[in-house]
Amino acid sequence: MMTGLDAILPTLNGGLQGYLVVALLLFAIGLAAVLLRRTLLMQFMGVELMLNAANVALLAFARFRGGDSQAMVFYLFIIAVAACEAAVGLALVIGLYRHRDTTDSDRAASLKQ
Amino acid sequence: MFITFALITLLSALGMLLQKNIIVAGLFMVGAFFGVAGLFVLLANPVAAALQIIVYTGAIMVLVLFVIMMLNSHEEEKAQSPRAIQRWLSIAVVAALAVGAVKLVFASPGLKALAIRGAAMPEAMTLQKVGLTLFADHVLGFEVAGLLLLAAMIGAVALTKRNL
Numbered sequence: 001m002m003t004g005l006d007a008i009l010p011t012l013n014g015g016l017q018g019y020l021v022v023a024l025l026l027f028a029i030g031l032a033a034v035l036l037r038r039t040l041l042m043q044f045m046g047v048e049l050m051l052n053a054a055n056v057a058l059l060a061f062a063r064f065r066g067g068d069s070q071a072m073v074f075y076l077f078i079i080a081v082a083a084c085e086a087a088v089g090l091a092l093v094i095g096l097y098r099h100r101d102t103t104d105s106d107r108a109a110s111l112k113q
Numbered sequence: 114m115f116i117t118f119a120l121i122t123l124l125s126a127l128g129m130l131l132q133k134n135i136i137v138a139g140l141f142m143v144g145a146f147f148g149v150a151g152l153f154v155l156l157a158n159p160v161a162a163a164l165q166i167i168v169y170t171g172a173i174m175v176l177v178l179f180v181i182m183m184l185n186s187h188e189e190e191k192a193q194s195p196r197a198i199q200r201w202l203s204i205a206v207v208a209a210l211a212v213g214a215v216k217l218v219f220a221s222p223g224l225k226a227l228a229i230r231g232a233a234m235p236e237a238m239t240l241q242k243v244g245l246t247l248f249a250d251h252v253l254g255f256e257v258a259g260l261l262l263l264a265a266m267i268g269a270v271a272l273t274k275r276n277l
Contacts, residue, residue, distance in 0.1 A: 069238065
């Protein structure tokens with residue numbers, strides 16, 4: 001259990017828990033960007049941040065399980081999916097900007113033209 | 114070293130969240146990705162660090178910055194409706210999630226055991242090991258990923274082209 005800062009700081013410094021805390025905070029910041037910002041491109045960057053947080057957690061677990069190379073394969077697949085998501089997502093943002101002249105997700109709330 | 118890269122990552126991400134200008138926010142994202150690449154080096158995984166820099170900062174963020182500059186809308190537009198309640202609610206939810214999850218990480222005995230068991234630094238990940246695992250056990254997944262990339266490319270062209 002938590003017994004003050006003196007007990008936490010040594011585990012933070014390069015331990016498994018330290019990497020997981022960084023991953024969790026990165027995920028929280030990405031989620032906050034998606035929820036709080038209205039510009040689609042900012043929300044998109046928030047999603048990228050959340051994907052990166054998942055990668056940090058995945059590779060941290062791989063290192064503490066003795067350098068498992070399966071995790072690298074999954075990391076490659078995550079990167080491939082992130083690249084696809086970037087291409088299609090940005091194409092959709094450009095399409096929205098052409099039709100509505102905005103990149104604000106609040107202004108694109110109706111399905112009708 | 115860990116604290117340095119962790120701070121680079123988290124402060125850059127925080128700067129991205131709070132920045133009004135989208136281009137500057139994109140550059141903060143590049144900083145965050147470099148911090149994550151540093152963390153990967155500390156995790157004995159130079160392959161992942163190189164891929165992180167090549168794919169995320171070299172390809173994805175360049176694409177995003179390219180679109181930002183093309184669209185010519187660098188500042189966040191004025192809110193149509195303020196939605197103050199939703200904003201405060203989402204801040205509260207994100208903060209509760211972060212604090213709860215961090216508490217859980219420190220309270221978990223399983224994680225503590227794993228951290229002690231795997232404390233010895235493993236051999237650094239090499240491209241050879243990754244390639245052997247990828248092509249021995251995951252050939253089908255590799256092919257599907259290639260197909261997915263092709264489909265995304267065709268989809269992006271179809272979505273942005275004015276008239277096919």
